Amino acid sequence: MLNLILNFVSACRTSDLRVSTAEVIDSVRQMELVNVLDEDQFRSTLRANFAKSRREQRDFDRLYNLFFHDMRPDTELDPENTGKDEMRKALEQMRQEAGDDEISQAIFDFLGGDPIPYLKEIQRLETQAEEASKALKSNLSQLSSRLEVMLRINQARNRLLQFQGHNDAKGEPGKNQGMASHMIERLEVANRMLTQETRPHNDGLKQVNRYDKQYSGLGERPFSNLTEIEIEQMRSIIDQLVRKMKDIMSRRYASRNKGKLDVKKTLRNAQRYLGVPIEISYRQRPLRKSKIVTLCDVSGSVWSAARFMLNMIYSMQDCFSDVKSFAFVAGPTNITDIFEKHEVNKAIEKVITDTDINFDAHTDYGEMLTQFHRDYLNLLSKKTTLIIVGDARTNYHNPCELLLDEMRSKCRRVIWLNPEPEQFWGTGDSEMNTYKAYCHEVRPCRNLNQLIYFIEDLVF
Amino acid sequence: MTGFENVEDVQQKLESVDYIPSREIATVVYLAAATQKPILVEGPAGAGKTELARAIARCLNLRKIRLQCYEGLDEAKALYEWEYAKQLLYTQMIKEKINDLISASSSISEAVEKIAEQENAFFSERFLLARPLLQAITSDDQVVLLIDEIDKSDPEFEAFLLELLGDFQVSIPELGIWKAKQIPIVILTSNNYRDMSDALKRRCIHLYIDYPEKELEKRIVRLKIPGIEERLADQLVETINNIRNLDLKKRPCISETIDWAKALMVLQVNDLSPEVLSDTINVICKYQVDTKMVRDSMDKVLTPC
Numbered sequence: 196m197l198n199l200i201l202n203f204v205s206a207c208r209t210s211d212l213r214v215s216t217a218e219v220i221d222s223v224r225q226m227e228l229v230n231v232l233d234e235d236q237f238r239s240t241l242r243a244n245f246a247k248s249r250r251e252q253r254d255f256d257r258l259y260n261l262f263f264h265d266m267r268p269d270t271e272l273d274p275e276n277t278g279k280d281e282m283r284k285a286l287e288q289m290r291q292e293a294g295d296d297e298i299s300q301a302i303f304d305f306l307g308g309d310p311i312p313y314l315k316e317i318q319r320l321e322t323q324a325e326e327a328s329k330a331l332k333s334n335l336s337q338l339s340s341r342l343e344v345m346l347r348i349n350q351a352r353n354r355l356l357q358f359q360g361h362n363d364a365k366g367e368p369g370k371n372q373g374m375a376s377h378m379i380e381r382l383e384v385a386n387r388m389l390t391q392e393t394r395p396h397n398d399g400l401k402q403v404n405r406y407d408k409q410y411s412g413l414g415e416r417p418f419s420n421l422t423e424i425e426i427e428q429m430r431s432i433i434d435q436l437v438r439k440m441k442d443i444m445s446r447r448y449a450s451r452n453k454g455k456l457d458v459k460k461t462l463r464n465a466q467r468y469l470g471v472p473i474e475i476s477y478r479q480r481p482l483r484k485s486k487i488v489t490l491c492d493v494s495g496s497v498w499s500a501a502r503f504m505l506n507m508i509y510s511m512q513d514c515f516s517d518v519k520s521f522a523f524v525a526g527p528t529n530i531t532d533i534f535e536k537h538e539v540n541k542a543i544e545k546v547i548t549d550t551d552i553n554f555d556a557h558t559d560y561g562e563m564l565t566q567f568h569r570d571y572l573n574l575l576s577k578k579t580t581l582i583i584v585g586d587a588r589t590n591y592h593n594p595c596e597l598l599l600d601e602m603r604s605k606c607r608r609v610i611w612l613n614p615e616p617e618q619f620w621g622t623g624d625s626e627m628n629t630y631k632a633y634c635h636e637v638r639p640c641r642n643l644n645q646l647i648y649f650i651e652d653l654v655f
Numbered sequence: 656m657t658g659f660e661n662v663e664d665v666q667q668k669l670e671s672v673d674y675i676p677s678r679e680i681a682t683v684v685y686l687a688a689a690t691q692k693p694i695l696v697e698g699p700a701g702a703g704k705t706e707l708a709r710a711i712a713r714c715l716n717l718r719k720i721r722l723q724c725y726e727g728l729d730e731a732k733a734l735y736e737w738e739y740a741k742q743l744l745y746t747q748m749i750k751e752k753i754n755d756l757i758s759a760s761s762s763i764s765e766a767v768e769k770i771a772e773q774e775n776a777f778f779s780e781r782f783l784l785a786r787p788l789l790q791a792i793t794s795d796d797q798v799v800l801l802i803d804e805i806d807k808s809d810p811e812f813e814a815f816l817l818e819l820l821g822d823f824q825v826s827i828p829e830l831g832i833w834k835a836k837q838i839p840i841v842i843l844t845s846n847n848y849r850d851m852s853d854a855l856k857r858r859c860i861h862l863y864i865d866y867p868e869k870e871l872e873k874r875i876v877r878l879k880i881p882g883i884e885e886r887l888a889d890q891l892v893e894t895i896n897n898i899r900n901l902d903l904k905k906r907p908c909i910s911e912t913i914d915w916a917k918a919l920m921v922l923q924v925n926d927l928s929p930e931v932l933s934d935t936i937n938v939i940c941k942y943q944v945d946t947k948m949v950r951d952s953m954d955k956v957l958t959p960c
Contacts, residue, residue, distance in 0.1 A: 215857055225686045229662060236662055239682035247856035249697050249847065249863050458739040577810040607849055635849070 196231070197223060200241075202311075203262050207245060209314040212254050218244045261310060265384045286378075289354045298347045305385050306351070306378050316344065317388060345386065352382050417641045418499040418614065429643060430540065433503065436647060437510040440654060485607070486517040486578050490567065492585030493522045493546065494558045500614035500640055501584040502543045507650050508582075509539050519574055522546055523563040525556040527571070558588060560626065561595035568598045575605040580653070584612045584640070587620070587627040594626040599633040609633065612640040612649065658715040658797075659688050674703070674710035675875050683862045684711065693820050693841035695805075695856065698864035701908030704844040705803060707864070711840060712799035720794075720839075721801045722787040724808035730815060734825060736784045742777055778829040789833075792825055797837040805855075806848040813855055820858045867909055869896060875909060880916050890927045891916055895939070897956045903945045914938050929953050 200223060207214050222244040229236040238259060246255035286303055301312035355378050421429065457478040464474040487508065491501035501522075508518060520534060521527040528550050534542045546552075575581065581602065587594075603609050611634045613620065613627060620627035631637050640646055659665045665681040665688075676684070684707075687694045696704045712719035722733055746753075756773070757766040785793060791800040805813065819825055823835040843859065845851060867875065872892045877883060883891075891912065899906045907915075915938045924931050933950060940946045949956060 213853070217857060221690065221692070221860075225690060228686060228689050229682060233662075235678040236682045239679040240686060242679075243683045243686065243860045243862060247695070247859070247861040248850065250850075252863060459737075462739060462743070604850060 196226065200226070203241070203258075204245075206262055206311055206314055207255070207258055209311050210254060210258055210317075212245065212251060212258070214245050261384065261388070265381070285358050289351070289358070298344055299351070302344075302347055302351050302382075302385060306381055313385060313388075348382055348386055352379060355379055355382070415642050415644060418503060418643075421499065429503070430506075432643065433506060433510070437507065440651070444654070485515055485580050486576065487515050487519070487580050487582060488571075488574055488606075489518070489520040489582045489584065490527060490563070491520065491522050492524070492558060493552060494524045494554065497584065497586050497614050500612070500646070502546075503643070503646055504582075504584055504612065504640070504650075505534070505543065506539050507646065509534050509542070516578075521567065521571070522550070522552055524552055524554060525559045525562050526566045527563050528552050529571075557590045557592070558585075559592045560585065560587060560589045560630075561593040561598075564595045564598040564602075568602065572602070572605065575602060577605075577607055579606040581606050581609045582612065583609070583634075584614070586613055586615045586625065587611075587630050588624050589626050591624050594629050596626070596629050596633055599630060603633050603635070608635040610636040610638070612638055614641045615639065616641065658717075659685050661685065668714040669710050672710050672713040673878055674706060674714075675871060675878060676707075677867065677871060680707065680862065680864065683860055687860050688840055690860075691823075691838045693843060693859045694862055695851070695859035696842060696844045696862045696864060697847055699866070699906065699908055700846060701910035702864045702866065703909055704864055705801065708799055708801040708842040708844075711842070715797075715799075715840075717797055717799050717840070718794065719799045719801060720787050720791045721803060723803050724805050724812070726807060726809060728808050728812055730812075732786055733788050733812070733815075734786050735789045735827060736786065737778075738782045738784045742782050745777075745782075780830075783827075783830075788819060789825065791839045791841075792819075792823070792833060792835045794839070795836060798839045800839040800841045802841065802843045804846060805843045806845040806851065810852070813852055817854055817858065820855070866899060866906070869893070872896075872909060872912060876912060876916050879913050880920060882920060883916055884925065887919065887925060887927070888916070891919070894927060894932070894956055898939060898949055901948055901952060901956070903940070903948060904942045905940070905945060907939045911939050927957060929957060932957060 200219070204214050204219055222241055225240050225244070226237075229240055231237050241259065242252065242255055246252045286306060289303060298316060301316045304311070305313040416425065455478045457476050460476040460478075461472050461474070464476060465472040468474075489505065489508065491505060492498070493501060505520060508515075508520075518534075519529070519531045522530045530542075530546050530550065533545050533549070536542075537545060547554075599609070611627075611630060615625070615627075617639050619625065620631075627637075638645070638649060640649060659668065662678075662681050662685045665685045666676055666678075669676045669681070669684075683694060686692075696707065698704055708721075709719060711717075753770070757769055760766040760769055783789075787800070791798050802816070805816075820841060823838050824832050826832045866872075869892055872895070873888055876888045876892060877885075880888075895907055895912050895915070915935060918935050918938050919927075919931070922931075922935070932953065936946050936949055940949055
């Protein structure tokens with residue numbers, strides 16, 4: 196029993212499900228309390244201890260099914276135990292024939308009932324970083340390694356079939372039939388695992404489509420279709436709006452002193468006046484100030500939406516304790532300085548002229564995430580809201596979504612603003628649906644009204 | 656003394672107080688009670704997370720203490736606070752006694768020394784205003800402690816909770832460490848607004864309450880509204896499930912199903928028709944867009960029984 200659970204634990208760990216020793220001890224202890232022969236109870240116990248958030252549950256269920264259903268221990272399968280040894284011998288022989296190749300070894304281990312090397316292989320595939328071949332960047336290498344594993348699976352299948360045929364030829368048809376076909380079934384499972392998508396549940400995702408139609412006309416025009424004059428008009432509207440919001444904020448600052456009487460502080464002040472409470476202090480309501488990190492796609496049409504957002508965020512800077520911003524096409528460039536030193540509109544121009552952003556490059560979200568993850572991960576803390584503005588069009592490069600997952604675990608919220616209308620998400624090279632699984636909130640943001648609604652949500 | 660004997664016992668006891676748990680819920684509740692670990696409950700709003708805590712308290716006949724989390728919640732509101740006003744009042748009242756005490760002393764330092772000896776009188780339990788967490792720890796009887804919407808609290812508060820959840824003790828600087836007299840049954844609920852820290856998750860048993868399966872939901876409706884006709888209940892649950900399959904902003908939960916059933920009982924409806932659904936839809940959908948979507952796909956939602 197203990198061994199079974201420990202094996203399962205190491206399978207979980209290979210698939211990147213974090214299970215701590217304390218949790219293993221807990222679950223083993225709890226096994227004594229429940230009826231382990233009742234599968235519901237057994238599974239619930241493991242699940243309650245190993246998968247501690249909704250997002251991990253799907254991974255857990257997948258592994259659980261693999262481990263306890265698809266890979267049932269051999270003994271159950273072959274009650275008379277005939278041919279089992281022979282099969283094992285055959286597997287051993289095939290393994291030797293296959294040579295030193297790691298993938299084949301993993302597949303035969305899998306057939307022999309030990310899924311861990313194979314899981315490792317799949318995990319490696321999924322997290323595989325792009326090889327340095329910058330000239331031909333794509334997610335091809337991931338696909339091709341997948342293909343390689345598939346080829347190996349086919350080879351193994353052929354070997355099995357040969358083995359079966361061999362038996363038939365020896366005039367013993369039907370012998371080991373069950374075992375061999377079971378092995379083929381297992382190969383099918385291995386194949387399925389390879390092609391399956393492993394995206395986490397994201398029930399907590401907040402998808403906002405609604406917004407108040409504050410400004411008709413200009414407020415509804417998509418950012419990308421604005422003319423020069425309209426952009427000027429837009430700016431004055433934004434100025435007005437920012438002033439209005441700042442008013443509201445300052446009222447909040449003013450009212451923060453009108454809280455409950457702070458007895459502790461009042462008494463302390465009273466000490467100075469022989470215990471007569473002359474100075475009365477109130478309990479201050481702490482103001483929530485969050486840090487903000489923005490990542491803006493500055494390529495093509497997205498920039499038109501991103502700059503308005505930056506414009507507003509920087510105008511409202513007092514409301515946040517720290518704002519950091521990055522622009523990217525292929526790799527992130529820190530543009531915080533530009534915005535701190537220059538007035539907003541000038542800064543926006545400067546981003547285009549003065550930085551070394553390569554505007555001719557293809558947008559590559561995976562590359563951007565990789566670099567951000569490598570260089571700036573320390574900017575994210577539990578007080579940070581990460582805002583990404585972009586259309587998630589990756590030009591078919593590797594999206595590297597697992598990095599976003601890691602970033603999510605570092606910060607308070609991840610919000611993705613997409614300047615494309617929702618019906619285009621996930622079409623063509625848009626990886627929006629992939630990234631969506633790792634965000635706390637996604638919203639389309641293509642006109643002023645939507646932007647205003649978002650900023651109000653963010654500030655208040 | 657855990658209160659539950661085995662998983663089946665949990666199921667029976669919870670059902671006796673009108674809460675029908677799935678097998679998984681029962682298992683987790685039993686394990687948590689038996690191993691004295693907190694349960695972290697996640698799930699969509701209205702799936703019965705808070706109700707579970709209430710039901711456990713009811714069926715074991717325990718007092719329920721609830722702490723609602725929100726941004727800015729701090730120790731003073733969650734754990735304890737000194738009652739300064741009361742301390743001040745007492746000082747005023749016993750002023751003369753203090754004078755008696757120090758009148759004999761010859762120097763100031765001696766007087767201070769004498770008063771210091773009496774310090775305990777002022778920083779004692781008498782002047783301690785117990786907030787929910789301290790109440791749960793100091794209670795003579797076992798209680799059910801419900802920490803609601805933990806995801807709304809700040810990370811600082813979450814870190815502060817770790818001591819309580821791990822060792823069932825709290826430290827009060829003036830008084831030392833207080834251990835729980837009776838280990839409470841702790842239930843934390845989360846709506847997944849933000850992810851909880853690993854440290855917190857590690858100390859808890861995790862439970863996800865999803866929308867109930869059809870059969871279970873039917874049983875729940877019949878239990879909560881005894882007067883409902885079987886056919887109507889079936890129809891109701893079927894419709895709600897169809898609505899859930901639509902792409903809504905906020906999917907109706909079990910609490911909405913029950914509210915709707917109640918509304919239908921009040922209106923004395925015996926059969927669901929598009930008109931009835933259209934009239935009562937505000938009970939099920941809380942957003943204008945959702946209402947519109949259900950109205951538009953009426954034929955898909957209402958299946959003839």
